């Protein structure tokens with residue numbers, strides 16, 4: 045695992061965007077695994093900027109997103125479909141038919157999960173998976189104490205996650221209670237993983253995820269067993285690691 049230290053949010057975003065950009069320049073037909081949330085917004089902004097300058101071409105890229113709320117239509121402003129279109133897809137030249145987000149409105153959620161796993165397999169797997177980390181240590185919507193052995197599946201969201209995500213809704217009651225997420229097993233099958241984290245609020249959980257025991261209590265801890273993980277985090281998010289494991293920081 046490589047840990048890359050960034051000074052602050054913009055620096056984290058630029059460094060992570062550089063890694064994604066290198067992937068797409070070297071392998072224009074890459075399959076990118078994408079995440080939503082606040083953390084990657086700057087990464088997408090930077091990639092859009094470089095696209096506009098003519099530095100990156102997404103015309104052969106395929107994308108698969110990690111997760112989607114159950115019950116939200118793609119046009120709902122808090123759906124992850126909407127987030128991806130607004131913050132990334134509509135600003136670049138990725139083909140809409142090459143972008144994939146789980147369908148939270150599917151009548152048969154289990155069939156939708158199976159379809160999603162098959163789609164990823166048919167694309168030849170994910171070349172580079174971008175991840176954020178939740179305060180609970182979740183990746184995707186894989187909350188603590190679930191099986192590590194899951195592909196795409198439906199999850200009941202943890203109360204802490206519902207509260208954390210309430211900031212995007214009018215009230216906590218509007219936050220969906222269920223989501224579809226790629227499971228830990230599906231995430232671990234990505235060839236490369238790029239985890240981004242910023243801010244003091246992530247410092248404790250980042251330390252537990254990267255240096256604590258590998259256990260379902262901290263879902264992101266499984267990443268310690270992945271052969272190709274790069275973490276790009278700002279100083280605030282690295283502050284506990286800096287204290288406990290200074291030798292790990294370059």
Ligand code: F6R
Pocket residue numbers: 078079080081082083084110111175176177178179182183184185
């Ligand atoms: C988003 C996702 C989540 C977020 C995590 C961190 O697709 O799967 O795991 O990455 O909740 O969210 P932020 O970046 O908002 O702190």
